[in-house]
Amino acid sequence: MKLEIFEDNRKRDVIKVDSSPQDLDVDSKEFSFCDEIHLNCNFQRDVDIVSLQCEVRSRVRLECSRCLDEFERDIKEQFSLVARRLRKGEILPDYSENEDDDEKNLIIIEHNTNVIDVTDLVRDAVIFSIPFNPVCKESCKGLCNICGNNLNEKECGCKKETINSAWKDLSGLFDK
Ligand SMILES: [Zn+2]
Ligand SMILES: [Zn+2]
Secondary structure: OEEEOOOOOOOEEEEEEEEOHHHHOOOOOOEEEOOOEEEEEEEEEEOOEEEEEEEEEEEEEEEOOOOOOEEEEEEEEEEEEEEEEOOOOOOOOOOOOOHHHHHOOEEEEOOOOOEEEOHHHHHHHHHHHOOOOOOOOOOOOOEOOOOOOEOOOOOOOOOOOHHHHHHHHHHHHHHO
């Protein structure tokens, strides 16, 4: 995903880019996309330095970690970055030893380019927005651990008293 932020003398603006999930090259068993990737960036430019506030939105298909049913969910994540364009004749500084710059998402481009590539940052934001243990709904009852029935659909009638009766036996100990 590429953004043209140095193309003219705009001081600030909003850029919207839609891109296909294939461009992000995310290969995950945990989710698949059911929408394009929408990127919305506010930028502020001071000659050769541009600060960007970006928001990524899309919709993904996930598998519920309790009942294993598939469901769709909107995702949204924000990130910021600074892009700096080198002046003519300026040599690319060595930033590799400075971890602070890494945290700030600093992108440095050659003086004769107008475009920054934010594919990696967008990919990270998308992956970060995916819940670790997704549930189709908070009230999801999951699967019966005896027969595997989806308890959201019907009660299977399996005995689930094992824990309760164990507590009953234990509580008897304290009566004595
Ligand atoms: Zn579920
Ligand atoms: Zn059951």
